[in-house]
Amino acid sequence: MPKITYVEYGGREHRVEVPLGLSVMRGAVDNNIPGIDADCGGECACATCHVYIDQEWLGVTGMPVPGSQEASMLSFAALAQPNSRLSCQLKVSEALDGLVVRLPEGQH
Amino acid sequence: MTAPLDAPHVDVDSIPLDRMDVSDPKLYQDDVWWPYFARLRREAPVHYCRQSLYGPYWSLTKYKDIMQVEVNHQVYSSASELGGIAVEDQPKDMDRPSFIRMDPPKHDEQRMVVSPVVAPGNLANMEGVIRERTARVLDGLPRGETFDWVDRVSVELTTMMLATLFDYPFEDRRQLTYWSDVAIANVRSPDAPVHSEEEKFAELTKMTEALGKLFNERAQQPPKFDLLSMLAHSEATRNMPFREFMGTLSLLIVGGNDTTRNSMTGGLMALNEHPSEYQKLRDDPSLIPSMVSEVIRYVTPVIHMRRTATADGEIGGKHVKKGDKVVMWYVSGNRDPDAIEDPDNFIIDRPRPRQHLSFGFGIHRCVGNRLAELQLRILWEEIMQRYPVIEVMGPAKRVYSNFIHGIRSLPVRIPA
Ligand code: HEM
Ligand code: FES
Numbered sequence: 001m002p003k004i005t006y007v008e009y010g011g012r013e014h015r016v017e018v019p020l021g022l023s024v025m026r027g028a029v030d031n032n033i034p035g036i037d038a039d040c041g042g043e044c045a046c047a048t049c050h051v052y053i054d055q056e057w058l059g060v061t062g063m064p065v066p067g068s069q070e071a072s073m074l075s076f077a078a079l080a081q082p083n084s085r086l087s088c089q090l091k092v093s094e095a096l097d098g099l100v101v102r103l104p105e106g107q108h
Numbered sequence: 109m110t111a112p113l114d115a116p117h118v119d120v121d122s123i124p125l126d127r128m129d130v131s132d133p134k135l136y137q138d139d140v141w142w143p144y145f146a147r148l149r150r151e152a153p154v155h156y157c158r159q160s161l162y163g164p165y166w167s168l169t170k171y172k173d174i175m176q177v178e179v180n181h182q183v184y185s186s187a188s189e190l191g192g193i194a195v196e197d198q199p200k201d202m203d204r205p206s207f208i209r210m211d212p213p214k215h216d217e218q219r220m221v222v223s224p225v226v227a228p229g230n231l232a233n234m235e236g237v238i239r240e241r242t243a244r245v246l247d248g249l250p251r252g253e254t255f256d257w258v259d260r261v262s263v264e265l266t267t268m269m270l271a272t273l274f275d276y277p278f279e280d281r282r283q284l285t286y287w288s289d290v291a292i293a294n295v296r297s298p299d300a301p302v303h304s305e306e307e308k309f310a311e312l313t314k315m316t317e318a319l320g321k322l323f324n325e326r327a328q329q330p331p332k333f334d335l336l337s338m339l340a341h342s343e344a345t346r347n348m349p350f351r352e353f354m355g356t357l358s359l360l361i362v363g364g365n366d367t368t369r370n371s372m373t374g375g376l377m378a379l380n381e382h383p384s385e386y387q388k389l390r391d392d393p394s395l396i397p398s399m400v401s402e403v404i405r406y407v408t409p410v411i412h413m414r415r416t417a418t419a420d421g422e423i424g425g426k427h428v429k430k431g432d433k434v435v436m437w438y439v440s441g442n443r444d445p446d447a448i449e450d451p452d453n454f455i456i457d458r459p460r461p462r463q464h465l466s467f468g469f470g471i472h473r474c475v476g477n478r479l480a481e482l483q484l485r486i487l488w489e490e491i492m493q494r495y496p497v498i499e500v501m502g503p504a505k506r507v508y509s510n511f512i513h514g515i516r517s518l519p520v521r522i523p524a
Pocket of ligand 1: 178207208209219226359360363364365367368371404408409410413466467468469470471472473474475476477479480
């Protein structure tokens with residue numbers, strides 16, 4: 001199973017295995033990792049599963065398509081950066097094995 | 109849900125299905141809405157009401173159908189020109205646009221102006237002030253006598269918060285409460301503060317002038333971190349036409365006020381109606397954050413939001429036509445057993461308590477949702493440190509509205 005590392009705002013790291021096909025958001029929620037709220041349960045409708053993608057992974061995860069629902073939801077996340085993604089829109093694949101995502105100060 | 113004893117008894121099942129009209133504000137004032145939606149969810153989850161005081165409209169009663177419309181703002185518009193966000197249109201020549209009644213791109217530009225004030229970093233800064241005020245208000249409450257929780261606690265705390273967000277003169281803060289009540293008033297209700305749309309517009313004009321004066325002053329000063337200063341210093345909002353300025357002020361006043369106020373009151377009621385949950389809370393106050401989300405779901409402070417279809421489409425197997433009014437009944441989606449387990453029960457330690465519709469979803473999702481949760485969390489933390497028991501002494505008086513689930517007064521007593 002691919003391993004994903006979630007880094008809390010305070011720096012604490014959680015390295016967990018996430019089954020193929022689940023979302024990166026689901027991997028955090030199912031492992032009770034604090035800092036990803038996912039209020040809408042993965043419908044791309046709340047922006048409370050916001051994460052920052054480590055620079056070297058951006059080529060693999062890609063960026064949200066301009067004008068997409070993800071891009072517009074992210075544009076309201078107060079702490080959004082150019083490397084922001086909504087983790088419910090990232091599907092776990094072999095290619096994401098080793099992915100590192102960092103969590104923002106808070107979800108909003 | 110138990111209906112108040114004095115509410116008229118209606119056999120909901122005997123109403124012809126096509127005559128079911130859940131837009132009647134009386135259903136919410138009498139707190140008898142529950143069986144209407146239970147029937148619609150069962151028999152006609154996407155329901156067309158041909159005739160109502162507000163014209164024909166579609167009702168969405170299931171969580172998933174509401175979500176489908178929330179995320180499809182391309183087709184389901186919030187635009188003021190099409191009628192806006194409530195089943196009742198604002199009168200054409202008195203409509204008051206604001207970003208909640210706009211579609212992208214203008215919605216996005218304006219929302220981004222105000223959202224920093226309620227972003228995580230700023231909330232952390234506000235926590236101390238909110239806690240200190242909450243403590244002061246609670247310490248001042250009488251013991252062993254009945255008083256109105258709404259006036260002494262819910263209105264007082266939310267009004268203080270509003271005054272802070274606007275940096276409005278603190279001693280005049282109840283003026284903000286009054287304008288909020290005016291802005292949401294149903295002018296057909298005998299106990300409303302205004303009795304015609306003209307009178308409402310005139311009162312809101314006074315509000316706009318008073319706040320406009322502060323806005324102009326702040327435009328001349330260096331930018332500060334309050335809503336008026338932020339509006340005054342941003343390209344997207346500094347030159348709003350009068351009615352749009354009025355609408356924006358109303359949105360920011362009502363948005364942050366009534367909803368949180370009614371959650372503060374509704375939470376105390378829910379705990380009193382469910383003594384075993386109240387006991388759970390006393391035994392384990394660490395449940396407060398999860399209880400706060402459950403209170404917001406259970407109370408559902410905003411009854412509905414409305415959209416207007418800008419193209420033909422399908423929702424839950426029904427054909428919705430361009431121009432149709434589509435009403436998302438949050439009160440019903442939050443009680444949908446296909447989305448939420450045992451939804452009619454108030455359970456303070458639910459799994460995934462934030463998965464509810466009370467804040468909406470999609471691009472209009474409540475910008476203040478984390479602030480509202482913060483205020484409620486602090487309130488309950490401070491209450492539980494002081495008053496393990498607060499008794500509800502009589503029925504709540506509710507507001508005549510199909511939009512804001514308002515509670516006007518609630519008699520309570522803290523044992524001596
Ligand atoms: C328990 C308390 C609250 C509830 C239940 C609530 C509910 C809602 C709902 C249902 C919407 C519309 C969502 C949609 O159309 O999908 C909304 C939008 C909004 N709320 Fe709240 N609200 C609350 C507290 C607050 C607070 C504290 C503030 C301000 C500080 C606020 C400001 C706003 C604003 C400005 C919007 C418009 C957002 C937009 O159109 O992009 N609300 N709220
Ligand atoms: S979980 Fe809501 S947007 Fe990702």
